Amino acid sequence: MKRQNLRTLVLILCTLTYLIVGAAIFDALESKKETSQSKDLRARKEDLRHRFNLSTSDFEKLENVVLLLKPHKAGLQWNFAGSFYFAITVITTIGYGHAAPSTDGGKVFCMLYALLGIPLTLVMFQSLGERINTFVRYLLHHLKKCLGMRRTEVSMVNMVIVGLVSCMTTLCAGALAFSHFEGWTFFQAYYYCFITLTTIGFGDYVALQKGEALQEKQGYVVFCFIYILMGLGVIGAFLNLVVLRFMTMNSEDEKRDAEQRALLAHKGQTGSSITCTVDPASPSSTGCSGGNAACGNSGGAASRGLRNVYAEVLHFQSMCSCLWYKSREKLQYSIPMIIPHDLSTSDTYMEQGESFSNPLYSNGCVCSLQHYSGISSVSTGLHSINTYRRLNKRRSSI
Amino acid sequence: MKKQNVRTLSLILCMFSYLLVGAAVFDALESETESARRRILEQKRNEMRKKYRFSEDDYREIERVVLQAEPHRAGRQWKFAGSFYFAITVITTIGYGHAAPGTDAGKVFCMFYAVLGIPLTLVMFQSLGERMNTFVHFLLHKVKQCLGCRRTEVSMENMVLVGLLSCVGTLCVGAAAFSHFEGWSFFHAYYYCFITLTTIGFGDFVALQKKEDLQEKTPYVAFSFMYILVGLTVIGAFLNLVVLRFLTMNTEDERRDAQERASLKRDRGNQCREHYCEETCFAQTNQHQSGISFCACPNKLFFFHVMLLVFCLHVSLSALHAKRECISTGTRANWRLCPKVLSLYFQQEGF
Secondary structure, X not given: XXXXXXXXXXXXXXXXXXXXXXXXXXXXXXHHHHHHHHHHHHHXXXXXXXXXXXXXXXXXXXXXXXXXXXXXXXXXXXXXXXXXXXXXXHHOOOOOOOOOOXXXXXXXXXXXXXXXXXXXXXXXXXXXXXXXXXXXXXXXXXXXXXXXXXXXXXXXXXXXXXXXXXXXXXXXXXHHHHHHHHOOOHHHHHHHHHHHHOOOOOOOOOOXXXXXXXXXXXXXXXXXXXXXXXXXXXHHHHHHHHOHHHHOHHHHHHHHHHHHHHHHHXXXXXOOOOOOOOOOOOOHHHHHHHHHHXXXXXXXXXXXXHHHHHHHHHHHHXXXXXXXXXXXXXXHHOOOOOOOOOOOOHXXXXXXXXXXXXXXXXXXXXXXXXXXXXXXXXXXXXXXXXXXXXXXXXXXXX | OOHHHHHHHHHHHHHHHHHHHHHHHHHHHHHHHHHHHHHHHHHHHHHHHHHHOOOHHHHHHHHHHHHHHHHHHHOOOOOHHHHHXXXXXXXOOOOOOOOOOOOHHHHHHHHHHHHHXXXXXXXXXXXXXXXHHHHHHHHHHHHHHHOOOOOOOOOHXXXXXXXXXXXXXXXXXXXXXXXXXXXXXXXXXXXXXXXXXXXXXXXXXXXXXXXXXXHHOHHHHHHHHHHHHHHHHHHHHHHHHHOHHXXXXXXXXXXXXXXXHHHHHHOOOHHHHHHHHHHHHHHHHHHHHOOOOOOOOHHHHHHHHHHHHHXXXXXXXXXXXXXXXXXXXXXXXXXXXXXHHHHHHHHHOOO
């Protein structure tokens, strides 16, 4: 079966299993308490009903009024500060539900607002997260240099550790603050921060709901908003570091397959056998020169001018050479976790080399396939810009 | 300024402007109704207190018991079906809150469960979404061939159109189903499906909460779970098609910069210098291709976003000012609606 299909099926099975196991455990943990609490509360309600001599229907009416007044207990929810809080819960998809639009106009606007706001927020947090990661990488690199360590490259393990530590710190800082301002225990405040920053947002604990905080404690209100947005940035940075590459895996594999198919089609068309020299000692330009000739021939057939094709080939040659040298460096190191300082994608080529059964890779000539696909794409008349972009996208795969 | 930094700063500014505008509009839409409704409810409460002769403490006690009993009104929430429903709301980050762990052990397990479950679910939906997109791509290609179209390649516009149609279709199907089973209006059911499938999950509308539905109507329970998971896949497929490429933009640019630096370092010859110009040329046209052209003048773009923020602030402040004026001069345009809306509302709640 195709690798992407297998991966998808495995993920689906994993998720379903995870749900079933989770359901069983939650059942075991919560059912008993729920039953006892339910019985207890029913008894207390009956007791109150008898104490005040209310009929069942009267008591139900009273219950309804109390429940309807619940969102109003926490003060005005829809003044500017409250609406800003609500807007944050919409576009970050936290969605506490402590305040929800009651008018139909509000509901319609809420849906339209979410439609544009959620992708904007997703892209913003990933963008910011990537910047944070780059900055942290730079800091760690300089820290390693200052400490006089032998290898100053920042590895993935370093980054993941720093990411985890910063997430924990963010949660603990928030827990301290909210336990102080809201009067919750540290554990409850930590649980609140966690549920908020993972954007689950149950709404069982919601900040800014005590003592007219939205109206009166402006400083605390501003702190809450900043905490939520910055906390989401930190979590977003960690997700960008660890999870994002897995989300693009299937797309990357599809592109790689498409390029392989195009390459095979091209080979079938021209009948030329472009081989790559395997000798590691020779400069890579010999490895690519054969391809250059083929490109020169097919350059006329390309939709773009010959000059662009020539420039592209030169570019590929230099890419080839530097990536080739990088892959040689990696082989010499033979320590899998270290990633070179400038985080170029030679590590991805190492992993590609492991996973591909393509004989070209087993020779260690990692640049050749990429180069061929570039030529084949050019010769099949595809836009050269798309080629460049697609190649770049391919390089970012794991 | 570096391209990635400009992009990030612009996005941050965009988001802030968006939040400000949203806050102003929600304020304008909801504040009046909120105050009016609160007034009427408090009036009703005071009437009842006088009628049954409650003291302040009595009322507080009743209120406390009723609020605590609220989650139990919808039946057992933590049997297997209910727990499965809860587990779904955790790992998809919908998080209605209709049921939330009461025990401390439940809260701790919930946190660990989310830590592993959320990334798993994200990756699963993106993976499945990509498979769906590929399949739709293949189908469209075959359809175009069958219809004898001149160009049988499937363009991005085709895919986006099909994606949008399938999202709207999913929402409408869900709305029809839930309005029938839950007794909501079509609009409320549509709103519920939208809020669920975008994983916002307010919890103002929650399915499977009518008395003992979770225990008794097993096919409906299965349908609800399937709907949520399949609906999230359809939305995930659309996000995979449209949004995912933007999530990796900064990372791609960093890699490209790193490669440029590396190639400059290695090939210090004329060859390198010659085609570096080509590279930057390619890079700039490349950005244009990808739909967001930041190459032209990054600082101009930043300035534009500052102006946008200022404009949004202006809009929000004038909306607030208009509202305040409206109240002070007594011209409450939507007071006309208020009594009618509230009387309907009370009818609904069985007064």
